[in-house]
Amino acid sequence: MTITPDDVVYWQWGLFTLNGTIAFTWLVMALLTLGSWLITRNLGDDPNLTRWQNLLEVLVTGIRDQIAQVSRQQPGIYLPFVGTLFLFIAMSNLLTIVPGYEAPTGSLSTTTALAICVFVAVPVFGIASKGAGIFLRHYVKPTPLMLPFNVIGEISRTVALAVRLYGNIMSGTVIVAILLSLTPYFFPVVMQLLGLLTGMIQAYIFAILAMVYIASATSVHEGSQDQDEKPQPPVSP
Amino acid sequence: MEIDWITVSAQVVNFLILVWLLKRFLYQPVIHAMDKRENRIRSRMTTAEQRERAANQARQDYERKLADLEQQQASLLAEAEKEARQSRRDMIEQARIDTAEARNQWMQEVKEEKASFIKGVQQQSLFAVESIARRALEDLADEQLEERITHTFIDQLSTLDQGIIDTLSKTRKPATLSSSFELAPDLKNAISRELQTAIGAAVPMTFQRSERLICGIELVCEGHVLSWNLSDYLTDLTSLMEKAFETARSREPEA
Numbered sequence: 001m002t003i004t005p006d007d008v009v010y011w012q013w014g015l016f017t018l019n020g021t022i023a024f025t026w027l028v029m030a031l032l033t034l035g036s037w038l039i040t041r042n043l044g045d046d047p048n049l050t051r052w053q054n055l056l057e058v059l060v061t062g063i064r065d066q067i068a069q070v071s072r073q074q075p076g077i078y079l080p081f082v083g084t085l086f087l088f089i090a091m092s093n094l095l096t097i098v099p100g101y102e103a104p105t106g107s108l109s110t111t112t113a114l115a116i117c118v119f120v121a122v123p124v125f126g127i128a129s130k131g132a133g134i135f136l137r138h139y140v141k142p143t144p145l146m147l148p149f150n151v152i153g154e155i156s157r158t159v160a161l162a163v164r165l166y167g168n169i170m171s172g173t174v175i176v177a178i179l180l181s182l183t184p185y186f187f188p189v190v191m192q193l194l195g196l197l198t199g200m201i202q203a204y205i206f207a208i209l210a211m212v213y214i215a216s217a218t219s220v221h222e223g224s225q226d227q228d229e230k231p232q233p234p235v236s237p
Numbered sequence: 238m239e240i241d242w243i244t245v246s247a248q249v250v251n252f253l254i255l256v257w258l259l260k261r262f263l264y265q266p267v268i269h270a271m272d273k274r275e276n277r278i279r280s281r282m283t284t285a286e287q288r289e290r291a292a293n294q295a296r297q298d299y300e301r302k303l304a305d306l307e308q309q310q311a312s313l314l315a316e317a318e319k320e321a322r323q324s325r326r327d328m329i330e331q332a333r334i335d336t337a338e339a340r341n342q343w344m345q346e347v348k349e350e351k352a353s354f355i356k357g358v359q360q361q362s363l364f365a366v367e368s369i370a371r372r373a374l375e376d377l378a379d380e381q382l383e384e385r386i387t388h389t390f391i392d393q394l395s396t397l398d399q400g401i402i403d404t405l406s407k408t409r410k411p412a413t414l415s416s417s418f419e420l421a422p423d424l425k426n427a428i429s430r431e432l433q434t435a436i437g438a439a440v441p442m443t444f445q446r447s448e449r450l451i452c453g454i455e456l457v458c459e460g461h462v463l464s465w466n467l468s469d470y471l472t473d474l475t476s477l478m479e480k481a482f483e484t485a486r487s488r489e490p491e492a
Binding site (some may be wrong): 004006015016017019021022025026029032033036037040043044046047053056057061079080081083084087088104107108109112113114116117188232233 | 256269333
């Protein structure tokens with residue numbers, strides 16, 4: 001039983017290893033891109049939408065609304081990043097119902113990579129929105145003594161992001177594997193359904209938390225009202 | 238729980254590529270399509286609002302025109318009703334006048350017919366009475382009556398007017414004595430004798446019979462007429478009856 005798809009190696013050339021994580025990530029990327037291309041190549045502005053166009057519009061509109069609700073800003077510039085986080089994680093977790101598939105999000109390498117992306121995206125969006133000075137100044141507030149704690153907070157929440165997603169998905173996979181060996185009928189299916197639900201929730205949580213972090217960086221130091229209106233991150237399970 | 242940093246870096250790159258891919262193939266086309274549709278719907282809504290405004294304006298115009306038409310119709314109706322009422326009054330008045338005229342004319346005709354009828358009746362009555370009386374007197378006329386008539390005439394000769402006496406005494410023309418019956422010779426002599434006595438001179442006389450007189454004697458001389466005739470009584474009777482009819486007609490109420 002493999003704990004992580006990193007251990008599944010398909011091909012190796014020097015230091016680069018084509019393991020299961022990368023392979024399944026490419027699969028998910030290919031599915032998402034191909035599906036999007038197939039649907040959006042014939043988009044029309046007619047009020048009578050196709051089912052697939054309707055599905056995509058519901059997805060995109062839902063993500064935009066969530067971003068706008070959390071950030072209280074225009075969702076345009078955050079949509080590709082946050083939306084891709086959600087779609088990638090959701091699709092990765094959804095495909096676990098396919099036999100033989102290993103979710104890339106069950107690899108700590110993948111979740112770490114996503115968390116690093118968020119870790120980098122926060123200052124990038126913050127500086128792009130407010131400028132480097134204003135953004136960096138909030139690390140020394142309320143006093144410069146808080147600088148190390150703020151830095152630790154940034155790092156720890158990034159680690160938490162990575163570990164939370166990895167733990168949930170990996171644990172689901174492991175539980176199903178263990179149940180398959182103990183009670184091969186019925187219970188693994190139930191747990192897999194539960195895993196699907198957990199996977200969707202984790203995708204939502206990851207994307208929302210990323211948006212909350214970015215929103216806190218882009219709306220920082222705008223006065224007491226902005227501080228009061230700073231969106232509260234949802235409680236993670 | 239190991240982290241393969243090469244895999245991590247590969248996943249970072251993969252993720253960034255996926256971000257670009259989805260932005261290129263998903264977000265932009267979908268958002269573009271939605272914006273385009275939204276613009277189209279907004280355009281349609283604007284057009285629909287303009288049409289609705291135009292339709293409302295047209296509806297208000299039509300309602301106003303309809304109200305004007307109804308008002309005009311009501312006004313025309315009232316005017317026509319008034320004219321009809323006036324015309325009815327005029328026609329009734331005209332009919333009343335015509336009826337009154339016709340009635341008056343009719344009454345006049347009735348009155349004339351009545352008068353004509355009464356007159357006819359009157360004349361026929363007079364004629365009948367006269368005929369009856371004349372026939373009765375003719376039937377009754379006998380010698381005694383004729384003799385009596387003659388004596389009555391002779392009595393009248395004794396009370397002649399002075400004018401007649403003077404005329405008869407001066408004239409040389411014979412006096413004509415007409416009678417409705419043949420006078421006996423003694424009666425002729427008695428008359429001659431009495432006339433002579435009354436005038437004081439002999440008067441030439443001619444005797445003739447006249448059918449005109451019903452039952453009587455008439456002496457004509459120089460335009461003077463002395464007679465006793467039953468037809469005079471009938472004439473008097475006719476005059477009396479005419480007077481009675483005139484009196485009765487004048488007492489009739491005006492219709």
